[in-house]
Amino acid sequence: MDILLQQIIxxxxxxxxYAIVALGYTMVYGVIQLINFAxxxxxxxxxxxxFTVIMAVAGAGLxxxxxxxxxxxxxxxxxxxxxxxxxxxxxxxxxxRHAPRLAPLITAIGMSIVLQHLALLVWGRDPxxxxxxxxxxxxxxxxxxxxxxxxxxxxxxxxxxxGLTWFVYRTKFGIAIRATAEDVRIAALMGIDxxxxxxxxxxxxxxxxxxxxxxxGTYYGIxxxxxxxxxxxxxxxxxxxxxxxxxxxAMLGGIVLGLVEALGTGYIGEFTDLCQWPLVGDALAERCxxxxxxxxxxxxxxxxxxxxxxxxxxxxxxxxxxxxRVSERA
Amino acid sequence: xxxxxxVLSLSVAAAVAMFGCxxxxxxxxxxxxxxAPAVTVVKIGHVGPLTGGIAHFGKDNxxxxxxALDEINATNPKLGGTPVKFELVAEDDQADPKxxxxxxxxxxxxxxxxxxGHLNSGTSIPASAIYxxxxxxxxxxxxxxxxxxxxxxxxVFRVVGRDDQQGPAVANYLISTAKPKTAAVIDDATAYGEGxxxxxxxxxxxAGVKVLPRExxxxxxxxxxxxxxxxxxxxxxxxxxxxxxxxxxxxLKQARELKIGAAFAFGDGGCTDKMAELAGAAAEGLVxxxxxxxxxxxxxxxLDGYRAxxxxxxxxxxPFTYDAAKLLVAAMQKADSAxxxxxxxALQAIDYNGATGNVKFDEKGDRKDAxxxxxxxxxxxxxxxxxxxxxxSLTLDEYAALGTAGK
Numbered sequence: 001m002d003i004l005l006q007q008i009i010x011x012x013x014x015x016x017x018y019a020i021v022a023l024g025y026t027m028v029y030g031v032i033q034l035i036n037f038a039x040x041x042x043x044x045x046x047x048x049x050x051f052t053v054i055m056a057v058a059g060a061g062l063x064x065x066x067x068x069x070x071x072x073x074x075x076x077x078x079x080x081x082x083x084x085x086x087x088x089x090x091x092x093x094x095x096x097r098h099a100p101r102l103a104p105l106i107t108a109i110g111m112s113i114v115l116q117h118l119a120l121l122v123w124g125r126d127p128x129x130x131x132x133x134x135x136x137x138x139x140x141x142x143x144x145x146x147x148x149x150x151x152x153x154x155x156x157x158x159x160x161x162x163g164l165t166w167f168v169y170r171t172k173f174g175i176a177i178r179a180t181a182e183d184v185r186i187a188a189l190m191g192i193d194x195x196x197x198x199x200x201x202x203x204x205x206x207x208x209x210x211x212x213x214x215x216x217g218t219y220y221g222i223x224x225x226x227x228x229x230x231x232x233x234x235x236x237x238x239x240x241x242x243x244x245x246x247x248x249x250a251m252l253g254g255i256v257l258g259l260v261e262a263l264g265t266g267y268i269g270e271f272t273d274l275c276q277w278p279l280v281g282d283a284l285a286e287r288c289x290x291x292x293x294x295x296x297x298x299x300x301x302x303x304x305x306x307x308x309x310x311x312x313x314x315x316x317x318x319x320x321x322x323x324x325r326v327s328e329r330a
Numbered sequence: 331x332x333x334x335x336x337v338l339s340l341s342v343a344a345a346v347a348m349f350g351c352x353x354x355x356x357x358x359x360x361x362x363x364x365x366a367p368a369v370t371v372v373k374i375g376h377v378g379p380l381t382g383g384i385a386h387f388g389k390d391n392x393x394x395x396x397x398a399l400d401e402i403n404a405t406n407p408k409l410g411g412t413p414v415k416f417e418l419v420a421e422d423d424q425a426d427p428k429x430x431x432x433x434x435x436x437x438x439x440x441x442x443x444x445x446x447g448h449l450n451s452g453t454s455i456p457a458s459a460i461y462x463x464x465x466x467x468x469x470x471x472x473x474x475x476x477x478x479x480x481x482x483x484x485x486v487f488r489v490v491g492r493d494d495q496q497g498p499a500v501a502n503y504l505i506s507t508a509k510p511k512t513a514a515v516i517d518d519a520t521a522y523g524e525g526x527x528x529x530x531x532x533x534x535x536x537a538g539v540k541v542l543p544r545e546x547x548x549x550x551x552x553x554x555x556x557x558x559x560x561x562x563x564x565x566x567x568x569x570x571x572x573x574x575x576x577x578x579x580x581x582l583k584q585a586r587e588l589k590i591g592a593a594f595a596f597g598d599g600g601c602t603d604k605m606a607e608l609a610g611a612a613a614e615g616l617v618x619x620x621x622x623x624x625x626x627x628x629x630x631x632x633l634d635g636y637r638a639x640x641x642x643x644x645x646x647x648x649p650f651t652y653d654a655a656k657l658l659v660a661a662m663q664k665a666d667s668a669x670x671x672x673x674x675x676a677l678q679a680i681d682y683n684g685a686t687g688n689v690k691f692d693e694k695g696d697r698k699d700a701x702x703x704x705x706x707x708x709x710x711x712x713x714x715x716x717x718x719x720x721x722x723s724l725t726l727d728e729y730a731a732l733g734t735a736g737k
Contacts, residue, residue: 222552
């Protein structure tokens with residue numbers, strides 16, 4: 001039971017990060033139906049900028065509490081990522097707003113490669129070890145360990161998701177975003193500055209991404225210029241899983257994906273251990289007797305689960321778990 | 331970029347050179363380039379990952395070769411009566427077997443006289459077929475998977491030990507110190523990681539230790555929590571990981587966060603000071619092995635030269651690639667030719683005292699009597715505990731007293 005609880009804690013932590021990154025994909029898609037493939041790279045740059053600042057502040061030898069140092073990293077990463085998010089929209093996507101759907105998509109992939117290589121030039125090719133300044137206290141609950149970083153990630157993610165929901169549903173600008181998502185032209189006729197709203201979705205998504213980048217960096221203790229790719233792909237899967245364009249869907253999709261990944265990795269080995277299944281077990285009796293196990297799928301299938309779930313959802317519920325709006329979008 | 335320009339500008343001279351020291355060795359030098367002095371260029375290839383998560387290993391290996399060739403060129407070497415200059419052609423295989431084969435073909439096309447590398451067993455093994463087909467000898471200074479020299483290729487050598495020596499060495503150390511009842515073995519699903527993990531598992535099982543079903547990640551995995559949680563439930567006494575430090579660092583850190591108290595042991599891929607940086611305090615007490623002598627025990631000339639040239643300490647296997655490059659040249663000088671067909675017999679029969687001690691090859695191309703070293707992480711530095719030579723366990727001082735790596 002404690003192992004199950006531990007896997008759920010692991011899954012919730014990675015799931016929270018996926019959810020925050022997925023929000024960046026889904027907001028942009030909701031407004032201009034563009035899959036911003038460069039978003040994963042924005043997250044990576046957030047981690048890299050935070051790394052540089054944290055190293056500089058920690059290296060300065062000031063008697064600051066670790067939380068303040070990490071906060072300094074986050075506060076530096078957010079504006080940088082916001083600026084990148086804005087520039088992406090302004091320079092790469094806005095000129096293509098009325099081009100065929102494929103053009104901005106290819107541009108997005110191109111921007112992703114550009115950002116990745118920019119990071120390679122600035123931060124080099126070695127994996128960067130995030131400084132271990134946060135005292136990583138582990139607490140034991142019901143036999144499962146949860147670290148202060150994990151608590152921080154989950155709490156911060158929930159707070160950001162709540163904040164974003166409040167912003168989109170309870171403020172005037174949020175209403176403008178939803179109106180633009182509904183129909184850009186009609187919203188413009190009602191006096192909404194569509195360009196401003198679209199730029200804002202990029203900026204908000206990038207700010208969330210910056211925080212996610214710092215979370216990933218502190219959680220795994222490592223940052224690398226290629227880290228945005230897989231993370232972005234999984235967050236994108238999470239957004240599609242929940243129903244792309246739908247905020248609650250991205251949050252749910254992220255959490256579900258994190259849990260599926262953790263539980264899948266944790267239990268597939270035991271589940272596909274052929275020795276426990278009567279019929280196959282007899283056929284492999286010799287190997288089972290010698291080894292005790294004949295595992296068909298092992299934990300190296302970790303990265304496969306995200307995409308397996310994505311395929312299953314797309315087959316049986318093409319609009320995603322909560323995505324009733326996709327059909328009208330596509 | 332720099333490299334390719336250099337290679338390009340030399341290609342004219344080199345084409346003449348290869349022609350010269352190739353098949354038509356006896357023929358008088360065909361009117362060597364009129365203006366330039368009659369120095370023949372002999373190209374030596376080096377391949378290792380220079381980008382990606384383990385680029386620091388690749389660069390360290392390349393530095394060893396660079397230093398060796400620099401030292402040799404300073405002695406104004408001659409082959410067949412003509413002055414020669416050894417030129418390094420360094421390539422990046424990104425630790426990827428597909429890229430490894432491409433750059434191997436590139437080196438063959440560039441007509442290198444010999445190759446030092448590759449680094450990862452996963453790239454060395456497929457690339458060796460390409461070099462073998464072209465008749466170019468290769469010496470790896472880091473590939474430890476036994477299969478590398480078991481293919482029956484005549485021109486394939488290694489100056490480090492094999493994983494069927496390294497695996498038992500580290501496993502036996504664990505058995506004698508941690509006295510485990512249950513062990514977990516994890517690998518990164520590469521030829522190296524999986525091969526070494528298999529050897530460790532074999533030795534543990536032979537000693538009556540219960541080994542849990544194998545867990546795997548990839549050579550890019552940084553999230554090990556799910557795997558480790560599963561392992562935690564089985565309460566192993568020791569955990570062995572076959573993989574590199576870029577993935578091993580996060581693994582160790584996450585294991586301690588999950589409060590797994592087991593002793594951890596890594597192979598040579600996770601046996602660097604970088605582990606302390608990546609895993610922080612969690613790295614203390616880690617046991618790891620290298621398939622050779624520790625860098626501290628390497629020859630003084632090498633250590634001084636390396637520090638002077640690169641302004642840093644060697645990381646792990648640069649003494650071995652340094653020796654590998656020197657072995658190639660020593661064999662060429664013995665045969666008085668850079669033609670692989672002529673110097674290969676001299677390389678097979680070589681008896682050379684290098685920075686890593688005496689080097690002789692057996693008929694497979696493995697180093698005879700290769701040392702193994704067991705380390706532990708102490709104060710963020712990997713510290714050698716025991717050097718295993720000819721079945722005997724020596725301390726660093728005892729090994730130094732033998733004076734084998736004097737040069």
